[in-house]
Amino acid sequence: MREIAYAKINLALHVRSRREDGYHELETLFAFVDAGDVLTARVADTDKLQQHGEFADQLGTPFGNLVTKALGVLPRSRGLDIQLEKSLPVAAGLGGGSADAGAVFRIVRESFGLPDDWRTRAAKLGADVPACVESRTCIGRGTGTELEKLAGDSLAGVHVLLVNPRVALTTGPVFAAWDGKDRGRLPTGSAREIASAGRNDLAEPAIELCPVIAEVLGALEGTAPLLTRMSGSGATCFALFESADECTAATETIAARHGEWWQMTGTLR
Structure with missing residues (x-):
């Protein structure tokens, strides 16, 4: 199985207020580029992750990676052995880790199916993760997890x-x-x-x-x-x-x- 972790960009990002919980109320227009990190996975007895690529050395240990964390919140009958080719820079405003997690959700959906509450599980990993699972242009509100589809998108293919x-x-x-x-x-x-x-x-x-x-x-x-x-x-x-x-x-x-x-x-x- 091969999935691209599509680079996330914010075509617009309006910050409205600070919240008491330390987060911010915002409104954003998410969009996704058809390029990014690449995840290759195969079914295995246990979950494994190996990291390669230009920016792999900036990720630290696999245990702190959002790929591993995503695997940890998704129930399955078998494990997944994943190779991550890290081509997106880290801490770069591209949702790289969230995009990687989103790709894991798609891999699990294809192989095992996702639990009904997958959006809640995704949001706990990071505010951008729910949008990154589908990786389609949409509006995000709240902390970015409240998603709205856009009808008649005119930017696809730009x-x-x-x-x-x-x-x-x-x-x-x-x-x-x-x-x-x-x-x-x-x-x-x-x-x-x-x-x-x-x-x-x-x-x-x-x-x-x-x-x-x-x-x-x-x-x-x-x-x-x-x-x-x-x-x-x-x-x-x-x-x-x-x-x-x-x-x-x-x-x-x-x-x-x-x-x-x-x-x-x-x-x-």
């Missing part, structure tokens, strides 16, 4: 360039640096309309903590995309393009000027 300056930026400090100001609700309409009129309220605090993000955004804006924005709490930024040629040209431009930055391309699912 080309995406992801760029990360190879700087890890953990979520907690970015949310802590948010100024607490409610700048308004998520717009309504199609995915394209919401993305165009939306914003990322974490961009400013993330740039304060990691100034190179502004440089990444500026470089992407210079490639004349449909839209460029920081994803999640950073530091990855993305640009959207109508054509593959435009996306390829932007990729080559960024690589020539900033060869040290990480890049990945794909299309929205």
Whole structure:
């Protein structure tokens, strides 16, 4: 069995308030790129995980990985031996660990079926995990776990360039640096309309903590995309393009000027 852990991006992310439990009320437009980490699994007597790839050494021990945690919350008659090819940077605003967990849920669903309360189990692993299980464009509310489908999505197939300056930026400090100001609700309409009129309220605090993000955004804006924005709490930024040629040209431009930055391309699912 082979599953791609699709990279998550936030086409818009509106932070509305701080909650008493330490979390934040937010409204976000989730979207997913048809590229990411790759999980290969086979049925085994016991659960096993081996980690490979460019960013595998940043994951620590397999026991703390969200793949292992996802396996631990899903009842099955047999174990799964999983190979994780880690191609997404860690602490990058792409939901990498959540995407990996989402891929595990899909593998288990295909092989054994999921329990009726799988959404609750997914949410306990992380706010992005429920959205990552289906990995389709949707709206997230609350902490991001209350999902709403979008009708007539107009962004599927749009080309995406992801760029990360190879700087890890953990979520907690970015949310802590948010100024607490409610700048308004998520717009309504199609995915394209919401993305165009939306914003990322974490961009400013993330740039304060990691100034190179502004440089990444500026470089992407210079490639004349449909839209460029920081994803999640950073530091990855993305640009959207109508054509593959435009996306390829932007990729080559960024690589020539900033060869040290990480890049990945794909299309929205």
